[in-house]
Amino acid sequence: MSIAIATNIVAPRPAVAQVIQRVPRTIRTACLDTTSAAPTLPIVVYVRADVADSVAQAIGPIADVFAQSVGQRLRELLHGRGDTIPPGEPTITWRNISDENRLIVTIVRDSEPVYELASPHVDSVAAAMLLTAAHIASDSGEAPLWTQISRSDTMVFGIRFELIPASATKLPDHGRTAFPVFSVMFPPETPARQSVHSLPQYPDILRSRGVAGVVIADFIVDTAGHALPESIKDVWPASLKRPTGELLTYYNEFAQSVFKWIKTAKFIPAQSGGCPVPQLVEMPFTFSLRR
Numbered sequence: 001m002s003i004a005i006a007t008n009i010v011a012p013r014p015a016v017a018q019v020i021q022r023v024p025r026t027i028r029t030a031c032l033d034t035t036s037a038a039p040t041l042p043i044v045v046y047v048r049a050d051v052a053d054s055v056a057q058a059i060g061p062i063a064d065v066f067a068q069s070v071g072q073r074l075r076e077l078l079h080g081r082g083d084t085i086p087p088g089e090p091t092i093t094w095r096n097i098s099d100e101n102r103l104i105v106t107i108v109r110d111s112e113p114v115y116e117l118a119s120p121h122v123d124s125v126a127a128a129m130l131l132t133a134a135h136i137a138s139d140s141g142e143a144p145l146w147t148q149i150s151r152s153d154t155m156v157f158g159i160r161f162e163l164i165p166a167s168a169t170k171l172p173d174h175g176r177t178a179f180p181v182f183s184v185m186f187p188p189e190t191p192a193r194q195s196v197h198s199l200p201q202y203p204d205i206l207r208s209r210g211v212a213g214v215v216i217a218d219f220i221v222d223t224a225g226h227a228l229p230e231s232i233k234d235v236w237p238a239s240l241k242r243p244t245g246e247l248l249t250y251y252n253e254f255a256q257s258v259f260k261w262i263k264t265a266k267f268i269p270a271q272s273g274g275c276p277v278p279q280l281v282e283m284p285f286t287f288s289l290r291r
Contacts, residue, residue: 041186043163044085045097046171046178047071047130050158056175059107062144063157064177066105066134069142070159071179073133078182088126088184096126097184102160103130107146109153113138118158126161134159187273192221192281195268200261202287203253211250215258216284223276225267232259235282258285 047070049063080086088096102118115134117127137143146155162178164171171178206213220231234255236242243251270279 040188042183043094043186044180044183045088045092046162046180047074047159048162048171048178049176050102050160051176052157055152055155055157058147059144059155059157060176062107062147062155063105063159066137066142066144067159068177068179069137069140070103070130070133071181073136073140074129075181077129077133077136080182085180086182088182092126092129092182092184094184094186096124097161097163098122098124098126099160100124101127101130102158103127103134105134105144105157105159107144107155109146113143130159130161189273190271192225192267192270192279195225195266198261198265200257200285200287203257206250206253206287207289210289212287212289213251213254214284214286215251215254216282217255217258217262218280218282219262220278220280221267221269222278223269225269227262227265227267229263231280232262234258254285254287 047067049060049067051060051063075086078086078088078091100119100122101124104116104118106114106116108114115131115138117131119127146153162171216235218231218233218235219227221227242248269276271277
């Protein structure tokens with residue numbers, strides 16, 4: 001977000017950039033469960049450690065190494081050889097890749113690690129194979145070990161599948177290394193987009209003062225084309241400090257205008273295999289002043 005004070009500027013208006021897809025293609029609906037659309041897009045599936053920021057320094061490297069071991073064992077279960085990326089089909093298909101398929105690893109001082117699925121009641125071959133791969137890695141001497149760096153007697157982290165979003169060329173950078181494991185064929189997809197062009201209102205007080213700025217918002221567009229109010233939030237670049245004082249007041253005015261607009265905006269929902277699916281989108285809103 002950047003805020004600038006402009007002078008001799010008239011007729012400002014916000015510009016809205018194109019919607020950016022950020023959610024993996026695996027949120028299911030009844031339509032997706034029965035769609036006959038032929039999968040046509042080969043997508044590489046990765047595994048990555050999921051570590052809370054509060055314990056990243058203590059167990060981050062341990063989690064990364066174990067995630068790599070689990071990924072390698074899973075690749076072997078799918079008959080991959082060397083550095084080749086094996087196909088998941090027919091054992092694992094696109095229907096099996098879900099955010100629910102996450103492994104929880106618990107390391108306890110002076111005890112064996114415990115592996116369990118975050119959603120044990122989800123019927124997924126991919127989840128079962130993730131758990132199996134963890135046990136194989138552990139039995140082969142690659143189990144994650146408790147470290148003296150930790151202040152606690154128990155350390156917990158996750159391992160999950162991850163996909164490159166359709167509109168991106170690489171995985172998002174979450175601070176942890178992702179390891180390619182296998183590929184699956186996905187049905188054709190289209191991202192969510194506005195159905196009726198409209199823009200957030202430029203706050204009158206900021207327009208009169210010649211203030212310009214940018215707000216980046218995240219929100220989920222449901223299958224009916226509406227933003228879920230509880231999902232709306234602003235995104236602040238980690239490399240930048242949030243403004244304070246008067247600049248923070250200006251930013252909050254812009255953000256409130258954006259949030260109000262999102263709640264009433266109309267979208268054409270994202271589709272996968274011809275089926276509407278929920279989608280997390282990121283939109284930058286630029287409030288620019290023009291001469």
